[in-house]
Amino acid sequence: MSETNLEQFREVTPAGRFTLQNSSMLKVSLREDQVQAKLGSMVAYQGAVRFEHKGGGLGRFFKKALTGEGVQLMTVTGSGDVFIAHDKRKIMILELNNERMTVSGDNILAFEGDMDWDIQRVEGAGRLAGGMFNVVLHGTGKVAVTSDGEPVLLDTSTPTFADPDSAIAWSGGVRTSVRSDVSFKTFLGRGSGESFQIGFEGAGWVLIQPSEGAVVPEHSHPGQGGGGGGSFFED
Numbered sequence: 603m604s605e606t607n608l609e610q611f612r613e614v615t616p617a618g619r620f621t622l623q624n625s626s627m628l629k630v631s632l633r634e635d636q637v638q639a640k641l642g643s644m645v646a647y648q649g650a651v652r653f654e655h656k657g658g659g660l661g662r663f664f665k666k667a668l669t670g671e672g673v674q675l676m677t678v679t680g681s682g683d684v685f686i687a688h689d690k691r692k693i694m695i696l697e698l699n700n701e702r703m704t705v706s707g708d709n710i711l712a713f714e715g716d717m718d719w720d721i722q723r724v725e726g727a728g729r730l731a732g733g734m735f736n737v738v739l740h741g742t743g744k745v746a747v748t749s750d751g752e753p754v755l756l757d758t759s760t761p762t763f764a765d766p767d768s769a770i771a772w773s774g775g776v777r778t779s780v781r782s783d784v785s786f787k788t789f790l791g792r793g794s795g796e797s798f799q800i801g802f803e804g805a806g807w808v809l810i811q812p813s814e815g816a817v818v819p820e821h822s823h824p825g826q827g828g829g830g831g832g833s834f835f836e837d
Contacts, residue, residue: 616683619714620695620744623685628693628711628746630684636715639686641674643711649682673707673721673737686712691748702740702774705747709770709811714743740774747771750813758806763799767814773806 614623616631623629630637632651641655655676678684687693688711696703698717713719718740739745749770756762758776772778779801802808 618744620712620746622693622695625692626690627685627687628695630678630686630712632678632680632682632684634681636677636679637684637712638675638715638717638719639678639684639712640688640710641676643686643688644676644678644684645687646685647682649680651678651680651682651684653678673710673735675710677715686746688748689750691750692752694747694749694753696745696747696771698739698742698745700742702738703745703771704774705737705739705745705771706767706769707736708767709747709749710737711746711748713739713745717741717743717745747809749809749811751811753809753811756802756808756810758802758804758808762802762808764802764808764810765814766798766800768810768812769800769802770809770811772802772808775804776802776806776808777804778802 613629614621616629619631619637621629621631627645630639632649644653653676655674693711704722707721720738721735722738723735747770753770758772763781780798781801782798
């Protein structure tokens, strides 16, 4: 096969630390430094690159162990190019300038290594079915997030509510809360049975993807009734 036919797939020359190769693949250029990336997101690399899963620090490790929630990240160090992706999702590169931003744990892909970060519970939420823990970033640098489809940016100066699996990221000044409600999909038996939304309010924005996550099939355990289980909320 002639290389001429393959030129359309040639890798894009780096334009900084993060460079989109196409809508679903990110190229991370390392020069004896590091980034944090979603565990398992590497699809290829060139050069002397190392991958290490540290669990995110002692405090974050215990938080994940106690809650059963968290975000699996790996530290990528060395010198070379790393290509990362997640389920063919659309990738967006956002830039923080001494700012704070929250990203859904499912939608975080990578961020520059000198950024401060932690795993935190959504403000106003107890422990809810499906998990309500996200990555909170603060500092200056680039952040790569994914979206299942083309996202939309909503202004939160008007109170805004979203399905927990649809909210990708939101700005630091936005206040969050949890609204419990009986949703239409509960009656349709969509699977997860969730009947709550995340509320966003204040000067800022929230990025919404056109997806509510994977459908969780309904099931019952032997010896249990069809209803059931624990409450969405936990003191």
